[in-house]
Amino acid sequence: MSPVLYVVGLGPGAMEQITQEAQGALARATDVLGYDLYVTRAIALGIPEKTTIHMTDNREELDRARHALELAMQGRIPVVVSGGDSGVFGMASAVFEAVAGGPEVWRDIDIRIIPGVTAVLSVAARLGAPLGGDFCVISLSDNLKPWDLVARRLRLAAEAGLVIALYNPRSRSRPGQLDLGFATLREVLADGTPVAFARAIGRPAEQVEITTLARARGESADMSTLVLIGCAHTRVIERQGQNPWLYTLRRVP
Known part of the structure; x- marks a missing residue:
């Protein structure tokens, strides 16, 4: 089974505007990574009790992406969270930038981008x-x-x-x-x-x-x-x- 990494858009903030697909990814997470505001929002949604939390500054996107990819290669199920949609000024591009500049083995990771309602x-x-x-x-x-x-x-x-x-x-x-x-x-x-x-x-x-x-x-x-x-x-x-x-x-x- 290929390593898996989720990149999730949490929507603009209203609980009703978070998709079921995003909630499903969070329910499978062993690790949640993101800026503290968005990680706090993910925690409020009810992630598994044993999930490891990784909060970082909002200017550390590339390091965060590399960390998530490394966790995926260790057999973990990392979920990288963004507000709104992760592909609109969010973490999705940082993850693929890290893949492009990283070891060849990262290209075998099953990277799943979960869309969200953007602002x-x-x-x-x-x-x-x-x-x-x-x-x-x-x-x-x-x-x-x-x-x-x-x-x-x-x-x-x-x-x-x-x-x-x-x-x-x-x-x-x-x-x-x-x-x-x-x-x-x-x-x-x-x-x-x-x-x-x-x-x-x-x-x-x-x-x-x-x-x-x-x-x-x-x-x-x-x-x-x-x-x-x-x-x-x-x-x-x-x-x-x-x-x-x-x-x-x-x-x-």
């Missing part, structure tokens, strides 16, 4: 239907790529008329980058373009703020926030005493 999908469902047309997701972090490239991608996505979802919009080490991103988008998009700040969707601390590009400020976001910027074909449906709905036209006029 942009849960946020879109909360807001209405802002992804009804073409869209893209961009990480605003410049830890693994230069800021000039991030800004160029923002500008080109706006010029292409895509709805833009921003992951990793703002952190303590990057307090000003979201405002720089908004400044880049204002060079292309109209001031009235809808902007949504959606924080901790599906969790008790959930917050939603809908504004315009002209009024959007980086201080409205943190690392638990997904920022969604509409396009020329995104519409707003106002509602009395409630947040408006956003939707994007399916057909370009």
Whole structure:
């Protein structure tokens, strides 16, 4: 029997949005590896009592992936966890990067990627239907790529008329980058373009703020926030005493 390794997306945080497939993988785990926030979430789901826990910092993805591969080769059943979907700015790519640069024997491991509900999908469902047309997701972090490239991608996505979802919009080490991103988008998009700040969707601390590009400020976001910027074909449906709905036209006029 081949060694096996699971890479699991835990969804955006609501217990109801964790798939049965993900729960099944956790039930088989001998080891759970991940950033402490996601490992804590996995523990809350009810992993086996004898499961060994491996919590590491969120900048140690490649070392974590190598550790999981080594555990698989020892006959363990490691489960590497990510928030949302493990293939969207998650651990799946780190695992395959480790395989590509590691010993040949790692290529015989049965690596099973378990999909999850990624943040942009849960946020879109909360807001209405802002992804009804073409869209893209961009990480605003410049830890693994230069800021000039991030800004160029923002500008080109706006010029292409895509709805833009921003992951990793703002952190303590990057307090000003979201405002720089908004400044880049204002060079292309109209001031009235809808902007949504959606924080901790599906969790008790959930917050939603809908504004315009002209009024959007980086201080409205943190690392638990997904920022969604509409396009020329995104519409707003106002509602009395409630947040408006956003939707994007399916057909370009």
